[in-house]
Amino acid sequence: MSSSAFRPADYIDNERGLISREIFVNPELHRQELDKLFTRAWLFVGHESQVPLAGDFFQSRMGDESVILCRDKAMQLHVFLNSCRHRGMKVCRYDSGNTSLFTCPYHSWAYGLDGKLLGVPQFRELYQHTLDKDANSLITVGRMHNYKGAVFATWDPGAPDFETWLGGAKEHLDLVLDCRDGRPGGSEVIGVHKWIFPSNWKFAAENFLGDTYHNISHRSVDLIGIGPSARAGVTGRRDNEMDKAKHIWAGFPAGHGVHSAILPEDNEYIPSFMNDPEVEEYFRHCFYERKRRMGEKSRLIPFTGNLFPNISFHGRQPRNLCNWHPHSPTETEGWRFFLVDADAPAVVKDFLRRYYMRYSGPAGMTEQDDMENWLYATAASRGAIARRHPFNYQQSLGKWDVTAEGGHNSWQVSEQNPRNYYRVWAEFLNGSPWDVLVGGDPSYRQQAAQ
Amino acid sequence: MSETLERRLATHPRYAALQAEVAEFLFHEVELIDDRRYDEWLALLAEDLVYFMPQRMNVKFGEHAARENTRAGTGISWFEEDKWTLGKRVAQIQTGVHYAEEPLSRVCHMLSNVRITAAVPSLDDPAEVTVSSRFLVYQNRVEYENYTFIGKRHDVLRRHGDSWLVARREILLDQTVLLAKNLSIFF
Incomplete structure (x- = not known):
C-alpha cells in the first residue's frame, strides 16, 4: 500500500461498526502514523x-x-x-x-x-x-x-491552541490534574513506570477511551480485593464511590474520549480509603471541601479517559497520566506518570503510592491482565485469514446524544468513543487540515442542521 | 558494609557452615516458587516483610549512590510490598482467572554468588543475617513468550527455630525500562 493510496474507508467503517485489523499490525500504516499523526498531534x-x-x-x-x-x-x-x-x-x-x-x-x-x-x-x-x-x-x-503543570507539545507550529484541541475534554482532564479538594492544578508526579510490551499502542489507548466492557477481565482482583479499603473488608479493586452515580461515555471532536460519572444531586460522601483512618479523614475533608468550592460541578467525577492519540489517564483510584509510545506496529513503550496533590499530607502520599504500585503498570495486579489481553489481541491479528475479518465495533451503535460541541454523550457502555477516535485517526493519516481534525463528526453537523 | 568487615566475616570459622545453611534456605525458597507451592512460600516470609524492587535510572557519573535507584519509603518503584500484598498476589493467581498468569508461566530461578555480608548480633549466634546474591530468573509463558530477569538481591533473613524467615528483600533488576510486559512472578 503506498501512502498516496491510503483510503480511510478501507479501514474504518463507522456506519457498520467495523474496523480493520490492519491498523493494529500493518507496518506501512504504522509508518504513516509516525509521519502524519505523531508529527502533528498534541x-x-x-x-x-x-x-x-x-x-x-x-x-x-x-x-x-x-x-x-x-x-x-x-x-x-x-x-x-x-x-x-x-x-x-x-x-x-x-x-x-x-x-x-x-x-x-x-x-x-x-x-x-x-x-x-x-x-x-x-x-x-x-x-x-x-x-x-x-x-x-x-x-x-x-x-x-503547560496546562496545570502537565506539559504538552506538538511538532506542528500550525496546530490549534492546546485548549481548542482539548475541547470539552478539558473538564475531565481537570478532574485528573486538580487537587482533590477542588483547587485548580496542584498535582505532582511521584514516579514514572517505563516498560515495553508486544502490542499495538492503540490497544492501550482504547482501553482508557472508556472500554468499560473489559471490566470482567479484572475479575481476579475484584474477587480478592486490593482497593483502598480492602483491609477493611471492601472487595473490588477500588472503593464504591460511583455506586449511585450515572455513568457517562463522552467523546469529543478531536478524538478524545472519557468515561466519567455524575453523582446524584443529593450526593453524600461515600466512605473510602478505609484502610487507614487518617487517610479516610483526609479524603472525607476533600470531598466536602470540593463540594463547597465547586457546587453543582463537583458532581462530575473521573474514571478513565484518553486524549487523542496516546495520552491516557486514570482520574481517581488510581490517579495517573500515561503515554503509549509506539516502537513498532506490534511493540509499545508504556510510560505511566503517577500523580498526587503536591501538598497532601505525607501519610496520604504514602498510602496512595502503595495503592498505585499494587494496582497499576506491569507489576500492578490489575493492569497485568490488560497487557496480557493487548499482547494476544495484537498477535492474533497478524494472520492472513484474521486480517480479512475486521474487528466488531458495533456496541451501542446509534445510542448516543450529539453535543453542541460536535461530540457525543452515551449513557450506556459504548464503543462510540473508539469509533470517534478512529474517525480522527483516519483524518490524520489522510493529511486533513486542522479544522477537520478538531471539527468533529460531519454527520453530527448534518444532524444538528436537520 | 566495609571490605575489611566482609573479609573478617568470610574468614570467621563459622562462616562456611552458615553460608551453606543460608544458601540452602534460599535455594529451597525459590524451589517453592518454581514449584508453585505459593502458600508454603508465603509461610517463609516474616510478618513485617519488606519486599522492594526499585526502578533503575541512567544518571550522571557521581550521582549513582544518590539517584540511580528509586528508594523505599518514597515515590514509585516496581514493588514496595508487605506480606499482605504478596498474599493478595498469591490469592489472585489462585482465583484461576488472573489472565496474566493463567495459564501459569513456567518459571526457573537460578541463584548464585550467595554471600553473607552481615550477621547480627554475631556469626556465632546470628538472629539476623544479611545475604547478597545474584539471580537469573527465566519465565516462559504460553508458547512464545520468554523473559529473562537478571540482577542482584539483598536479603535480610531472620532466625526462626532451625530455619529462617525472609524479613527484607531488595531486588535490583538490571534494567531501566522494563524489558518485559509484566512482573507477574515472584523474585
Missing part, C-alpha cells in the same frame, strides 16, 4: 514537577523519538528533539538530572538550556566563523503548553 511530554529547578531536565519521548524537557535559567520550559544537529547523536543520555549544557558525546557540540548552539570545537579553524549557530540550535517543538 502529545504529553512530562510534568513541571519533574523539572522544578533551573537546569533540571527529563528525557521524554514524542512518538518514537527522544525529546528533552528542560527548564532554563529564566525558569522557562523547553522541549527539544534529543539529537545533535551535526550527526544526530543524543545530546542527553540521562533519564533526568540537572545541567547547564547538553554536550554531544560524538563531536562535542554543546547546547544551552534554551537549545541554542553555544559550543563548536575548532569553530574558528574549521568553520571559518561561517557556521550559523542559531540555525543549528536543537530542533524545538512547534508549540508547547
Whole structure:
C-alpha cells in the first residue's frame, strides 16, 4: 500500500461498526502514523514537577523519538528533539538530572538550556566563523503548553491552541490534574513506570477511551480485593464511590474520549480509603471541601479517559497520566506518570503510592491482565485469514446524544468513543487540515442542521 | 558494609557452615516458587516483610549512590510490598482467572554468588543475617513468550527455630525500562 493510496474507508467503517485489523499490525500504516499523526498531534511530554529547578531536565519521548524537557535559567520550559544537529547523536543520555549544557558525546557540540548552539570545537579553524549557530540550535517543538503543570507539545507550529484541541475534554482532564479538594492544578508526579510490551499502542489507548466492557477481565482482583479499603473488608479493586452515580461515555471532536460519572444531586460522601483512618479523614475533608468550592460541578467525577492519540489517564483510584509510545506496529513503550496533590499530607502520599504500585503498570495486579489481553489481541491479528475479518465495533451503535460541541454523550457502555477516535485517526493519516481534525463528526453537523 | 568487615566475616570459622545453611534456605525458597507451592512460600516470609524492587535510572557519573535507584519509603518503584500484598498476589493467581498468569508461566530461578555480608548480633549466634546474591530468573509463558530477569538481591533473613524467615528483600533488576510486559512472578 503506498501512502498516496491510503483510503480511510478501507479501514474504518463507522456506519457498520467495523474496523480493520490492519491498523493494529500493518507496518506501512504504522509508518504513516509516525509521519502524519505523531508529527502533528498534541502529545504529553512530562510534568513541571519533574523539572522544578533551573537546569533540571527529563528525557521524554514524542512518538518514537527522544525529546528533552528542560527548564532554563529564566525558569522557562523547553522541549527539544534529543539529537545533535551535526550527526544526530543524543545530546542527553540521562533519564533526568540537572545541567547547564547538553554536550554531544560524538563531536562535542554543546547546547544551552534554551537549545541554542553555544559550543563548536575548532569553530574558528574549521568553520571559518561561517557556521550559523542559531540555525543549528536543537530542533524545538512547534508549540508547547503547560496546562496545570502537565506539559504538552506538538511538532506542528500550525496546530490549534492546546485548549481548542482539548475541547470539552478539558473538564475531565481537570478532574485528573486538580487537587482533590477542588483547587485548580496542584498535582505532582511521584514516579514514572517505563516498560515495553508486544502490542499495538492503540490497544492501550482504547482501553482508557472508556472500554468499560473489559471490566470482567479484572475479575481476579475484584474477587480478592486490593482497593483502598480492602483491609477493611471492601472487595473490588477500588472503593464504591460511583455506586449511585450515572455513568457517562463522552467523546469529543478531536478524538478524545472519557468515561466519567455524575453523582446524584443529593450526593453524600461515600466512605473510602478505609484502610487507614487518617487517610479516610483526609479524603472525607476533600470531598466536602470540593463540594463547597465547586457546587453543582463537583458532581462530575473521573474514571478513565484518553486524549487523542496516546495520552491516557486514570482520574481517581488510581490517579495517573500515561503515554503509549509506539516502537513498532506490534511493540509499545508504556510510560505511566503517577500523580498526587503536591501538598497532601505525607501519610496520604504514602498510602496512595502503595495503592498505585499494587494496582497499576506491569507489576500492578490489575493492569497485568490488560497487557496480557493487548499482547494476544495484537498477535492474533497478524494472520492472513484474521486480517480479512475486521474487528466488531458495533456496541451501542446509534445510542448516543450529539453535543453542541460536535461530540457525543452515551449513557450506556459504548464503543462510540473508539469509533470517534478512529474517525480522527483516519483524518490524520489522510493529511486533513486542522479544522477537520478538531471539527468533529460531519454527520453530527448534518444532524444538528436537520 | 566495609571490605575489611566482609573479609573478617568470610574468614570467621563459622562462616562456611552458615553460608551453606543460608544458601540452602534460599535455594529451597525459590524451589517453592518454581514449584508453585505459593502458600508454603508465603509461610517463609516474616510478618513485617519488606519486599522492594526499585526502578533503575541512567544518571550522571557521581550521582549513582544518590539517584540511580528509586528508594523505599518514597515515590514509585516496581514493588514496595508487605506480606499482605504478596498474599493478595498469591490469592489472585489462585482465583484461576488472573489472565496474566493463567495459564501459569513456567518459571526457573537460578541463584548464585550467595554471600553473607552481615550477621547480627554475631556469626556465632546470628538472629539476623544479611545475604547478597545474584539471580537469573527465566519465565516462559504460553508458547512464545520468554523473559529473562537478571540482577542482584539483598536479603535480610531472620532466625526462626532451625530455619529462617525472609524479613527484607531488595531486588535490583538490571534494567531501566522494563524489558518485559509484566512482573507477574515472584523474585
